Amino acid sequence: MSEALLVSNALLWAAVIALALLVLALARQVGVLHERIAPVGALALGRGPRVGEAAPGIEAPTLAGARIALGGVAADGRGTLLFFLSPTCPVCKALLPALHSVIAREDPALRLVYASDGPEPEQRAFAQAHGLDLAAYALSTELGLAHHVAKLPYAVLVDASGVIRAQGLVNTREHLESLFEARERGVGSIQELVARERGGSDSVTH
């Protein structure tokens, strides 16, 4: 009898462990799917300063040693693209060439500012390895918090008067282009544009 109980117990434990592992595998798959259902445009996460509002005015230290002024009216009349990245983020690295070519095509006069935080030697090695301009590489936790950056790479497009024109999580070249598209159409993100179009067609059918 006790042997039978032992066997049934062993079987049950095997089943419990197998089920727990299945739950884990399913949760992982959900995570991968969330990454794959990349939003069509850069995904604005809906917190922090919104499009149309002034970008937070922050003076951040750069890797070149000077400080860079962000937010507020630009004296030289150029807009700014804030690109939040980290040496530990593989997507950020992969996106750098696309970032440079999209800016060259869409708005060559744009001021590109890389924003990151963390240990300086690591950041310096990363910036040098990828040939990034040290004077445009800001190191500031405050900046990321002010923009409520929760996921990387994240981009914020600010115009010359210091107003946020478009922003969002950018994972692909299309996401980057969608920021410029959103700016031209005067919407905050491509999702907002879609929502607006749907709202418009809804009111027609009603």
Add this chain to the structure above:
Amino acid sequence: MSALDPAFAWAASAALALVFAQAAWHKLRDLGAFAAAVAAYELLPAPLAPLAATQLAAAELVLVGTLLLPPARAAAAFGALALLCIYSAAIALNLARGRRDIDCGCTGPALRQPLSGWLLARNAALGALALLGVAPSSPRALALPDALPIAGGALALFALVLAANQLAANAPASQALHERPQAAEVRR
């Protein structure tokens, strides 16, 4: 009240050891990223963050070893409880400051997890496991068949903790998806 069977204490301690082993592993694999996460909590002067990160990871490793050693188990369980309290206090302080967007640092740089109340609940549950490990247990001598519930319980609990962590890390993306149900229809 009769004391608990010792198998409970063993299973709880073994599960906790697995949880800390996994936590220490991802911390040591990328100590720089964990130091950055510690610094982002803004509780310590920035130059101390790398040192604190190393010590936290080392403390976790020591717990893994001692939680499985019978003479040191009680002390290790209280050590685990103290470490969990430190983590919870750091998370609660930053939640109170409204800094929810920083990475918890709990699941490594590959799986970012923003701060939330769930982390406090998780730590409380792990603390309960630690307490279960030191609760007075009956003096029954363990025999070979006891390995089954101990190993099985520990493995199942460990897998459930990992799954819960993954679900919590998925939560922001999942919520974002609910907030923009129209996005699925963009591709025409």
